[in-house]
Amino acid sequence: MTDQVSMAPEKVIPPAPGSPVAAEPRKQRTLTADVWRQFRQHKGGVIGAIVFLTIIFLVVFGPSIHGIDPSALNVRERNAGISFAHPMGTDNLGRDTFAQILAGGRTSLSVGVTAMMLSLLLGTTIGVMAGYFKKLEGPLMRLTDLFLALPLLPLLLVIIMLFRDTLRRSFGPETGIFMLIVFVIGITSWMQTARIVRGAVLSVKEQEFVLAAKSIGTRERRVITRHILPNVLSPIMVSATLGIATAIITESALSFLGLGFPSDYPTWGRLLFDGVNFMQINPSRVIWPGLAISLTVLSVNYIGDGIRDALDPRIRGR
Amino acid sequence: MKKLTTFLTGTAAAIAMTAGAAQAERGSDGHLNILYWQAVSILNPFLSGGTKDVEGSSLVIEPLAKFNEKGEMVPALVDEIPTVENGGVAEDLKSITWVISEGLMWSDGTPVTAEDVKFTAEYCMAEDGGCQQVANFTDVESVEAVDERTVKVNFSIPKPYPYGPFVGAQSPIIQKAQFADCVGARAPECTEANFGPIGTGPFVVTRFAANDVIELEANPNYRDAAKPAFATVTLKGGGDAASAARAVMETGEFDYAWNLQVEPEILAQMEAAGRGELISSFGTSVERINLNMTDPSPDKGDDRSTVEAGPHPFLSDPAVRRALSIALDRELIVEAGYGETGRPTCNILPAPEAYASKNVDWCLTQDIEEANRLLDEAGWMPGGDGIREKDGVRLSILYSTSTNSVRQATQALVKDMWQQIGVESELRNVDAAVFFGGDPASPDTFQKFYADVLMYTNNFDGTDPEKYMAEWLCDDAPKPQNGWLGANIPRFCSEEYDALVKKMGETAPLEERQALAIQMNDILTNEGAHLPLVHRGDVSAKSTTLNGVLMNSWDSELWNAADWTRAE
Numbered sequence: 001m002t003d004q005v006s007m008a009p010e011k012v013i014p015p016a017p018g019s020p021v022a023a024e025p026r027k028q029r030t031l032t033a034d035v036w037r038q039f040r041q042h043k044g045g046v047i048g049a050i051v052f053l054t055i056i057f058l059v060v061f062g063p064s065i066h067g068i069d070p071s072a073l074n075v076r077e078r079n080a081g082i083s084f085a086h087p088m089g090t091d092n093l094g095r096d097t098f099a100q101i102l103a104g105g106r107t108s109l110s111v112g113v114t115a116m117m118l119s120l121l122l123g124t125t126i127g128v129m130a131g132y133f134k135k136l137e138g139p140l141m142r143l144t145d146l147f148l149a150l151p152l153l154p155l156l157l158v159i160i161m162l163f164r165d166t167l168r169r170s171f172g173p174e175t176g177i178f179m180l181i182v183f184v185i186g187i188t189s190w191m192q193t194a195r196i197v198r199g200a201v202l203s204v205k206e207q208e209f210v211l212a213a214k215s216i217g218t219r220e221r222r223v224i225t226r227h228i229l230p231n232v233l234s235p236i237m238v239s240a241t242l243g244i245a246t247a248i249i250t251e252s253a254l255s256f257l258g259l260g261f262p263s264d265y266p267t268w269g270r271l272l273f274d275g276v277n278f279m280q281i282n283p284s285r286v287i288w289p290g291l292a293i294s295l296t297v298l299s300v301n302y303i304g305d306g307i308r309d310a311l312d313p314r315i316r317g318r
Numbered sequence: 319m320k321k322l323t324t325f326l327t328g329t330a331a332a333i334a335m336t337a338g339a340a341q342a343e344r345g346s347d348g349h350l351n352i353l354y355w356q357a358v359s360i361l362n363p364f365l366s367g368g369t370k371d372v373e374g375s376s377l378v379i380e381p382l383a384k385f386n387e388k389g390e391m392v393p394a395l396v397d398e399i400p401t402v403e404n405g406g407v408a409e410d411l412k413s414i415t416w417v418i419s420e421g422l423m424w425s426d427g428t429p430v431t432a433e434d435v436k437f438t439a440e441y442c443m444a445e446d447g448g449c450q451q452v453a454n455f456t457d458v459e460s461v462e463a464v465d466e467r468t469v470k471v472n473f474s475i476p477k478p479y480p481y482g483p484f485v486g487a488q489s490p491i492i493q494k495a496q497f498a499d500c501v502g503a504r505a506p507e508c509t510e511a512n513f514g515p516i517g518t519g520p521f522v523v524t525r526f527a528a529n530d531v532i533e534l535e536a537n538p539n540y541r542d543a544a545k546p547a548f549a550t551v552t553l554k555g556g557g558d559a560a561s562a563a564r565a566v567m568e569t570g571e572f573d574y575a576w577n578l579q580v581e582p583e584i585l586a587q588m589e590a591a592g593r594g595e596l597i598s599s600f601g602t603s604v605e606r607i608n609l610n611m612t613d614p615s616p617d618k619g620d621d622r623s624t625v626e627a628g629p630h631p632f633l634s635d636p637a638v639r640r641a642l643s644i645a646l647d648r649e650l651i652v653e654a655g656y657g658e659t660g661r662p663t664c665n666i667l668p669a670p671e672a673y674a675s676k677n678v679d680w681c682l683t684q685d686i687e688e689a690n691r692l693l694d695e696a697g698w699m700p701g702g703d704g705i706r707e708k709d710g711v712r713l714s715i716l717y718s719t720s721t722n723s724v725r726q727a728t729q730a731l732v733k734d735m736w737q738q739i740g741v742e743s744e745l746r747n748v749d750a751a752v753f754f755g756g757d758p759a760s761p762d763t764f765q766k767f768y769a770d771v772l773m774y775t776n777n778f779d780g781t782d783p784e785k786y787m788a789e790w791l792c793d794d795a796p797k798p799q800n801g802w803l804g805a806n807i808p809r810f811c812s813e814e815y816d817a818l819v820k821k822m823g824e825t826a827p828l829e830e831r832q833a834l835a836i837q838m839n840d841i842l843t844n845e846g847a848h849l850p851l852v853h854r855g856d857v858s859a860k861s862t863t864l865n866g867v868l869m870n871s872w873d874s875e876l877w878n879a880a881d882w883t884r885a886e
Contacts, residue, residue, distance in 0.1 A: 075653060075654050075736045
């Protein structure tokens with residue numbers, strides 16, 4: 001029954017006006033509507049989506065409501081507790097923690113999402129190619145193995161050493177580093193996606209509807225985009241959500257090693273790292289960024305779970 | 319091997335017990351736990367420049383004379399310090415004669431002789447030996463063993479300060495019998511000797527695990543029969559500064575922890591737990607910002623940050639350097655990052671007292687207005703975004719340092735202060751192992767200086783600044799030709815300064831040497847070779863039950879471990 005998904009009509013034919021059915025038209029089912037209906041059934045997914053959207057809303061619009069500059073120093077008000085002016089207190093240089101979390105969220109989330117998209121694009125392309133074209137399978141999967149076997153840290157060091165100054169000059173320190181980090185995370189995390197997608201493609205491409213499509217002479221590009229991709233969407237979505245989480249955590253690890261953004265450029269990972277020593281004096285310095293990372297990762301994972309269920313036609317039927 | 323160790327330990331314990339019976343004190347205070355969070359990797363300071371290794375080895379091997387906590391020289395293996403007055407130093411300043419104390423023994427029971435001292439010099443000065451402390455033997459022509467206990471060091475030129483060789487933890491005496499086969503290129507191969515030197519110090523090594531832990535026990539032949547008070551010592555490595563402080567002051571697992579550069583409020587909070595206390599002393603460490611006098615632009619390729627690249631586009635302007643200095647609120651930097659363990663300073667040579675300049679205090683008070691005025695006058699005008707520029711050159715600084723939370727906090731403060739005078743800065747931090755690693759292949763080492771300004775701490779050992787002040791010689795700038803190993807990090811170059819360095823090498827009277835050092839210090843600060851920020855104290859922590867610790871910034875911190883005792 002899977003082929004119904006891909007063969008669902010794209011356009012809803014409007015019923016003729018004046019016909020008796022028109023008064024109470026039977027809703028035409030579309031893939032999006034189906035998926036959305038199913039997704040709403042998934043309680044975790046819905047809560048995750050709400051939390052994630054709230055975080056995004058706060059991060060995007062928060063700075064205009066809470067108008068303190070995240071990098072403004074005020075040593076006299078350092079290590080302050082919760083107050084009206086500083087809802088999450090201040091750090092050891094008097095910077096407002098709430099403002100830093102909001103600013104850090106922008107960076108962390110955009111790094112997470114962009115790096116995820118890059119790795120997804122790479123992973124899916126390589127996975128589909130390897131799964132669909134038998135000739136390419138060997139070389140592409142060995143390439144994947146090669147990347148999996150690469151020691152990540154030395155690779156990062158070399159990439160950053162080679163390109164940091166060039167990018168910094170062309171795009172400025174922050175954009176340059178942003179591109180570098182997104183690139184580095186993207187090209188070092190696509191392998192799992194590629195493997196999973198390849199597996200899914202291998203099983204889908206042997207199914208009857210694909211054979212049918214081929215037998216009527218559908219071009220391969222069309223087979224892939226129209227029949228294969230929609231049916232491997234669920235593993236892709238899942239690795240996408242996991243990818244965001246991994247990217248956020250990898251970015252924190254890079255900041256930890258001094259390879260990431262400049263030290264005054266807040267990201268959640270850096271805020272957490274800087275706060276660890278102050279845990280006893282000012283617990284809020286680790287609680288808030290930690291909570292932000294955990295909530296984002298958790299909510300994104302739940303969304304992924306929900307989408308996976310919603311996209312799986314076997315579950316959706318029930 | 320294990321059997322042998324057990325046997326040896328047993329024998330040593332038996333000896334220690336006999337000794338203990340005869341003299342009531344030695345080994346009576348049980349076990350001592352010391353934590354060096356940068357783990358000791360070798361116990362031969364001639365093969366390692368690392369402070370941790372030098373200090374670790376000072377428990378086992380000793381120099382002829384040490385520096386005490388006030389920076390004064392005190393005899394260790396000799397009875398008196400040779401001077402011109404007592405005839406130990408020749409009138410022409412070309413030789414110094416040391417007389418080893420009578421009856422001095424190595425920990426294996428053999429006597430310490432002049433031959434051992436002579437051998438030590440040969441060992442360090444040997445070709446291909448890779449001796450890290452060879453600077454202590456500069457201008458040494460020969461070392462003669464005059465008799466069993468007398469050793470004479472001959473210099474090729476008159477040495478106003480002849481206490482380079484055999485003084486301080488970096489120049490200890492090693493046993494000829496043990497190291498005789500380890501001279502020159504074979505030095506690093508003698509693992510057993512390098513990991514367990516036979517010494518004259520209060521303790522002997524029983525087990526050595528490189529970069530991890532060292533077990534020691536009291537030296538049965540130590541020169542003072544009543545010392546050391548501790549029977550055994552564990553010198554453990556690993557962790558970081560904050561966890562080391564916690565291990566002594568909060569959990570009490572260790573008795574002593576070294577080098578705690580941690581934010582003052584964190585240390586204060588740990589200290590409040592009451593199990594330990596902070597001890598600090600001020601040596602010669604100065605946290606400074608070096609200004610790059612050469613062009614670090616990547617366009618210059620291999621010439622980057624060398625004299626060939628030409629002068630720096632804006633730091634070569636004296637007005638800019640001075641403005642950057644007076645824009646800094648050093649008090650605030652101390653308050654936020656150092657607390658009791660730092661003092662604002664404008665001197666690159668802040669100690670010893672007699673060498674410290676009192677002339678350059680213009681940079682101690684922050685004066686944003688004056689800084690702005692200087693820049694206006696020099697023609698650096700604020701552009702559209704508030705950043706000053708002249709002839710298309712923006713005052714935009716790449717500010718690099720090593721990764722350490724105190725340094726990153728200082729960076730943030732400095733960036734904010736410079737912002738107020740229309741100077742923009744981009745912060746970068748590099749892992750300390752890379753930054754100080756000195757790997758000529760890495761672009762991020764402090765010697766390469768591929769940045770506009772660079773912040774770190776430097777100091778010198780002992781109390782004589784001659785060698786230290788010679789670091790700013792034109793010729794000593796790091797460059798590809800010398801493998802980036804020069805000490806003149808800011809690439810400062812002044813004929814006047816070079817002449818003064820030369821003059822100091824030829825001047826003997828103490829007062830004149832002090833005046834010269836002060837003059838050089840003033841030139842460096844006034845010319846803006848760097849911006850001195852904080853005169854940093856060394857901070858360590860000791861358990862409240864540990865007595866006799868005298869914090870020492872001039873020698874090893876463990877210099878008087880023989881006198882440490884356990885309070886009841």
